[in-house]
Amino acid sequence: MSAKQFSIFILAVLSTFYINAQQKESFDIFLYNAPAGFVVKDKTSKLFLNKAEGKNYCQLFLYPAVTGENDAEKDFIKNWDFFARNPSQKINDPLTKETDSVNRWQTILGAAKGVYGRQAFAITVSTFTKENITYCVAAVFTDKKFIPIAQEFIASVVPDESKFKPEENVIAVENDLTENTTLVTKNSITKFNTNFDDGWQATALPDxxxxxxxxxxxQLHYTDKALDDARPNTIDAPEYYWSKYVEPYFTVSNLQKWSGVQYPVIYHMQANAVEKQTGKVCFVALKIVYSGGARPIVVVAANQNSYQQLFPHPNDIDRMLNYNKFAVTTNDITGTWTGGGGNGVEYYNAYSGTYAGMSAVSTADEFIFNSNGNYQSTHNSATMNNGGTKFSGIKYNGAYAVTDWEINASNRVSGKTKKFNTQLIAVKGGFLLQLTDSDYTPLVYTLFRTK
Structure with a gap:
């Protein structure tokens, strides 16, 4: 796609903004038209529509409306750096950029070309800002035949400003926090700040x-399946996540990548750095820990010496994941929490090598904590052994009491009260509730809220 085609694309979007009032789908505060043949890949933290035709594809993204900077240019820069800027894919500043104003909405549309693996693609980012409300629509495509589809989709997005509630986007922080911290209310907890005995302090943020x-x-970044899936096979994990979590915020020099031979493989990079926003000189390192997806850990230290005093070996960074731990209150856990798991074993004859069957077990657990201090829990299991399946289940009802790190639940096994060591774990979009049996620590319930 040439610069001229980019300009035509942008002007076409600006000229058709809001012309289509017949919407069929909704997301966040928006109504939009879903292009024919596109598959919904995500509709939680963002709207993600995808269409693949052989080696070509088109991806359309709509992000929720948020409280902006009251400045379209600042909002656009933030969106561009978040979604598009990726030096490893040859994307830096926009190749072309246009501004306009429609119905009091300030609009900025930027576009660039990049390379994903060995395939060239075009990327566009559209920022719409009206006073303190802003949102972003983006498109990624590999063939110019997708241009009119992207244009129509972007132009079809219509926000309902009456549905935007700023008070649901931010909440006040605890008095003992030294800086203003923004949290998402629907995913927030009462005690999102933890002070540990060894001097570390943890704060749960949206990202x-x-x-x-x-x-x-x-920075203990949350697992992000969409980001993981988007990594090309031609880009190694350290470089990929470095381009996402370090390059947009730091100017680096003397970049070093871990090259030691060890199993499990160590994914680690480090460099001297200058923070772009403040100009502060520092030392930055990135470690990728794979556990249920990639867990990028970014360390920002005053200098290399202070960094190495804390983390002499890259694997020493892994222990920082244990600081994703937050206390609970009754308000935090009131509701329905579910979880479960399973595993299996296949058997083979030691002499002939022939298959000899398998056994497997799966479990499903549900806890309902009511605001009146009562609870109920259900625990179901299915055990399969050589083709036969046996089901079992048990229910408990009783009262519960909560302290920062414990839940005491009455009327458990044999009518006794059970103490669970308890913590909340921050994840992308919310929190998990972890209950560990104090009498049998291998028994751990990791639960997510359903209601």
């Missing part, structure tokens, strides 16, 4: 858990 001690900051 990561920030752990600080003196002048050192550690």
């Amino acid at each position: 990561y858990v920030k752990v600080t001690k003196a002048v050192t900051e550690v």
Whole structure:
């Protein structure tokens, strides 16, 4: 796609903004038209529509409306850096950029070309800002035949400003926090700040858990399946996540990648750095820990010496994941929480090598904590052994009491009260509730809220 085609694309979008009032689908505060043949890949944290035709594809994204900067240019820069800027894919500043104003909405549309693996693609980011409301629509496509589809989709998006509720986007922080921290209300908890005995302090943020001690900051980024799936096979994990979590925020020099031979493989990079926003000189490192997806950990230290004193070996960074731990209150756990799991074993004859069957077990657990201090829990299991399946289940009802790190539930096994060591774990879009049996620590319930 040439610069001229980019300009035509942008002008076409600007000229058709809001012309289509017949909407069929909704997301967040928006109504929109879903293009024919596109598959919904995500409709939780964002709307993600995808269409693949052989080696060509078109991806359309609509992000929820948020409280902006009251400045379309600042909002656009933030969106471009978040969605598009990726030096590893040869995307830096927009190749072309246009601004306009429609119905008091300030609009900025930027576009660029990149390379994903060995395939060239075009990327566009559209920012719409009206006073303190802003939202972003983006498109990625590999063939110019998708241009009119992207144009029509972007132009079809219509926000309902009456549905935007700023008070649901941010909440006040605890008085003992030293800086203003923004949290998502629907995913927030009462005690989102934890002070540990060793001097580290953890704060749950929408995109990561920030752990600080003196002048050192550690960012525990949440697993992001969409980001993981988007990594080309031609780009190694450290470079990929470095381009997402470090390059947009730091100017680096003397970049080093871990090259030692060890299993499990160590994914680690480090460099001298200057923070782009503040100009502060620092040292930055990235470690990728794979556990249920990639868990990028970014360390920002004053200098390399102070960094190495804290983390002499890259694997020493892994322990920081234990600081994703937050206390509970009755308000936090009131509702329905579910979880479960399973595993299996296949058997083979030791002499002939022939298949000899398998056994497997799966479990499903549900806890309902009511605001009146009563609870109920259901635990079902299915055990399969050589083709036969046996089902079992048990229910408990009783009262519960909550302290910061414990839940005591009455009327458990043999009518006794059970103490669960309890914590909340921050994840993308919310929190998990972890209950560990104090009498049998291998029994751990990891639950997510359903109601």
